Each structure stands twice: as structure tokens, then as C-alpha cells.
Amino acid sequence: MSSGQHTLIFDNGVTDIADLVIGADGARSCIRSLVSSAMPQYCGVTIVEIQFIFVDDRHPEIAKLVGRGTIFALSDNKGLIGQRNGQNQIRVYITLRAPENWIVESGIAFDQPEQARKDLLRLFADWDNSLLNFIHFCDANFIPRPLYTLPTNHRWETHPGVILLGDAAHLMSPFAGEGVNLAMLDATELALAITNADDLKQAIHNYEQKIFPRAAKAAEESSSNLDLFISTGNAGKIAAEFFKKLMESGPPKDTQI
Numbered sequence: 246m247s248s249g250q251h252t253l254i255f256d257n258g259v260t261d262i263a264d265l266v267i268g269a270d271g272a273r274s275c276i277r278s279l280v281s282s283a284m285p286q287y288c289g290v291t292i293v294e295i296q297f298i299f300v301d302d303r304h305p306e307i308a309k310l311v312g313r314g315t316i317f318a319l320s321d322n323k324g325l326i327g328q329r330n331g332q333n334q335i336r337v338y339i340t341l342r343a344p345e346n347w348i349v350e351s352g353i354a355f356d357q358p359e360q361a362r363k364d365l366l367r368l369f370a371d372w373d374n375s376l377l378n379f380i381h382f383c384d385a386n387f388i389p390r391p392l393y394t395l396p397t398n399h400r401w402e403t404h405p406g407v408i409l410l411g412d413a414a415h416l417m418s419p420f421a422g423e424g425v426n427l428a429m430l431d432a433t434e435l436a437l438a439i440t441n442a443d444d445l446k447q448a449i450h451n452y453e454q455k456i457f458p459r460a461a462k463a464a465e466e467s468s469s470n471l472d473l474f475i476s477t478g479n480a481g482k483i484a485a486e487f488f489k490k491l492m493e494s495g496p497p498k499d500t501q502i
């Protein structure tokens with residue numbers, strides 16, 4: 246509508262008129278196309294997500310290996326990346342460089358967990374047994390996810406009445422570990438922009454100017470980490486040095502809002 250308002254038409258037939266449509270609808274955002282023609286592109290890496298629930302009691306050896314943070318085991322364009330989550334769970338990402346349609350091409354039947362387990366173990370046949378235990382003993386649920394990204398410097402012209410937030414605005418691979426942080430910062434930034442500006446158009450513009458550079462920086466970092474970590478080079482050593490530097494530098498200083 247010329248006022249910048251938008252009419253929303255929901256599947257259940259309900260319609261509404263909104264002053265501001267916030268596209269916080271994730272990687273496959275349908276709101277994104279209102280402001281940008283960018284489409285997510287496959288980044289060359291697919292992960293298979295596995296997990297351990299009640300890990301401390303059921304798999305103390307896995308709990309000990311991952312500890313309270315994250316473990317990265319990287320080599321030969323592959324990785325086993327374990328992450329401590331809340332509620333006594335550990336999630337592991339079986340990571341590999343693969344064609345976009347690898348999920349089908351590989352012939353792995355991800356809906357038949359015991360067969361998938363065997364096939365995935367074959368891909369990591371020469372890896373240490375302590376790491377293969379992730380695949381041997383994980384819960385019987387294998388979720389393959391090809392990773393998609395938007396251009397690292399994704400931005401758009403201010404569009405009255407519509408904004409993007411989180412992955413809808415800046416989808417990146419998880420190798421900077423920033424996606425959730427950025428989405429929460431975006432939301433806070435937007436609330437402040439609306440509160441502080443005289444009108445909605447100015448608020449949208451101010452919000453976008455804040456989030457664009459921050460997201461671009463994280464997206465660059467995520468892209469370069471992916472190239473370093475999932476590589477044929479000395480990925481393990483590079484990752485170790487990277488995390489050492491990260492720990493030494495302390496918390497980031499540019500997240501003040």
C-alpha cells in the first residue's frame with residue numbers, strides 16, 4: 246500500500262494490515278523477496294546432525310570428550326564437531342564437503358538409522374575410535390542439512406514497512422557461531438530504533454545501518470572459518486591456533502548497542 250502499510254493474507258483466510266512487517270522467518274524467508282532479490286546459495290558443505298540426550302548418564306565418555314564447550318576434529322575436508330547444549334544434551338555435526346545433492350547422491354538412507362550409521366562410519370573409516378564413538382553411539386536420528394548462505398555483504402535499499410531480521414537478513418554458515426547472537430542483537434537493535442526515531446521509515450533506516458556492517462563482518466568470518474576448517478590443509482592445527490587467539494582476545498568489543 247502506498248502508505249508503507251502491507252496487507253497480510255494468511256493461509257487460513259485471515260487478513261490484516263500491518264504498519265511494519267518484520268521478516269524474522271529464517272533461512273527460507275518469504276518476506277525477504279519484498280526487499281531483496283538475493284537467494285541463498287549452497288556453500289559446498291553438508292552436515293549430518295546427530296545427538297545424545299541424557300548424555301551425562303548414558304554416555305559419560307562422550308560427555309567427557311566434549312566437556313562443557315565444543316570439540317572440533319577436522320581433517321581431509323571433513324569434520325566431527327561436538328557441542329554441549331542445555332538440558333544434558335550434546336549435538337554433533339558430521340561435516341563434509343559434498344555436492345549440493347549429496348543427500349540423495351550418497352545413497353545413504355537417513356531414515357534408516359542403523360544403516361545410515363554404518364554408511365557414515367565408512368566415510369570416517371580411518372579416524373580415531375574415540376571420535377567414531379560419536380557415530381557409533383549417537384541416538385538413532387540422523388538429520389542431513391546442506392548449508393546455504395546469503396552473500397556476505399547482503400544489504401538492500403530501505404523499503405517502507407518491511408524489515409528483515411536474523412537469518413532472513415544475513416544467512417551464514419554456522420562457522421562463526423554467531424547466527425543466534427546476531428538474531429537477538431537485531432531484535433534489540435530494532436526495538437531501540439523504533440523507540441528512538443521520530444518515524445517508522447527513519448527507524449527502519451537506522452536499524453539497517455546498524456545491522457549491515459555487523460552481519461557482514463560475521464558472515465566474512467564464518468565464510469573464512471569454513472574455508473579454513475573444512476579443508477585438505479592442516480585444518481586441525483589452524484583451528485587450534487584460531488581458538489587459542491580467540492580465547493586470548495577476550496569477548497568481542499563491538500557488540501555494544
Ligand SMILES: Cc1cc2nc3c(=O)[nH]c(=O)nc-3n(C[C@H](O)[C@H](O)[C@H](O)COP(=O)(O)OP(=O)(O)OC[C@H]3O[C@@H](n4cnc5c(N)ncnc54)[C@H](O)[C@@H]3O)c2cc1C
Nearest residue numbers: 269270271272292410411412413419422423424425426428
Ligand atoms: C547446523 C547449524 C548449527 C548452528 N549452530 C549455531 C551456533 O552454535 N551458534 C549460533 O549462534 N548459531 C548457530 N546456527 C545458526 C542459528 O541456528 C540461526 O542463525 C538462528 O536460528 C537464526 O534465527 P532466526 O530467528 O533468524 O531464524 P530461525 O531460527 O530459522 O527461526 C525462524 C522461524 O520462522 C518460522 N517461519 C518461517 N517461515 C514462516 C512462515 N511463513 N510463517 C510462520 N513462521 C515461519 C520458522 O518455523 C522458524 O521458527 C546454526 C545453524 C545451523 C544450520
